Amino acid sequence: MHALIVGIEQYGAGPSWDLPGPARDAVRFYRLLHAAGVPDDQLRLHLAPLPPYVPDVRYSPADYATLRRVLVRELPSAEGDVLWVWWGGHAVIDRVGHRRLFCADATTADKVTLDLDSALARYAGDAVPGFTEQMWIVDTAANFEDDLSFREPLSPEALPVGQGLLTSRQTLLRAAGDGQAAVNDPVRATGLFSDVVLGLLADQAGVLPEPPDPKGLFTAVQARFATLREAGRTQQHPEIRLQSPERTIVLPLAGLHAHGRPFPPLLRAVEALLEFPLMRDPDARQATVAALDPQVASTLSRHSTARLDTISLLTGLAQHHPDALWDLYDAVVAIDDSPERGLALRQALRELTASVSHQQR
Secondary structure, X not given: OXXXXXXXXXXXXXXXXXXXXXXXHHHHHHHHHHHOOOOHHHEEEEEEOOOOOXXXXXXXXXXXXXXXXXXXXXXXXXXXXXXXXEEEOOEEEOOOOOEEEEOOOOOOOOOOEEEHXXXXXXXXXXXXXXXXXXXXXXXXXXXXXXHHOOOOOOOOOOXXXXXXXXXXXXXXXXXXXXXXXXXXXXXXXXXXXXXXXXXXXXXXXXXXXXXXXXXXXXXXXXHHHHHHHHOOOOOOOOEEEEEOOOOEEEEOOOOEOXXXXXOOHHHHXXXXXXXXXXXXXXXXXXXXXXXXXXXXXXXXXXXXXXXXXXXXXXXXXXXXXXXXXXXXXXXXXXXXXOHHHHHHXXXXXXXXXXXXXXXXX
């Protein structure tokens, strides 16, 4: 068993980026695994603490070069079946829909990041033959790059991913869905999501260092956040992605929204469509739209961000060309014939077309 534990509270960008909490949360997680019997040399702790906090444990830097070396060179050569990854700090969703984790040496002029999506792909495939059981816990916001008005786009660098053949079971637990903020409590110096997850993991200390049942953990996280939303402390909705060689599931894909309201049909369709990796690749997404009737495609508004583009495509088709939604479905499943993703998209589009038909009566 090995763990990469990252907590970044201060950045090269200066005080405006200060985020009291992630380093302290990372140390709490480190202590949980250490108390469960994981040796120090299998716990890679990387921090950028914000004074006056001084960790009383040994740690390494959290700059880009160090973290990339650990992910690309060191961890893949380590022996073990279980991998934990904990990351707390700032992040953003780039223009192709990838979640980018800012490293401690990020500045306003050089916003160095690690591409989380490429890291997940690398560790799920044959580039990393070990770690057949993985738990990734990421407490970051998920704001869109386009919404932050960066003067220059983020560098497109990604980690090498090998052949991409799925060989591991991988759980990704995220603090917030795309476009959402993740609340940090500066008074208590902790992330709201981190505090909830750490409390739940402490309750299951008898299971550690093996990862707990991911669905059970996520159900408990959802319950805590439903209470926090009712109390007005946050609006974020944590998400979980369960990936294995057999299938990939993202929750919540369907079900209840805040306060028990059903997800709107459009949101369900957006989430179902974004489950197809091709929709997060701008070239593949363009090829899919090009398969539609040219007269229909020419009427659609487009965006560079995957989620905004998907929302625009579905809204435009549903309002003006509802029959073409099924042309879009045919184009998507012709490229990616995953039965699970296809079924979820088909059900979501049925709900969306039924909703549009009802509104037009």
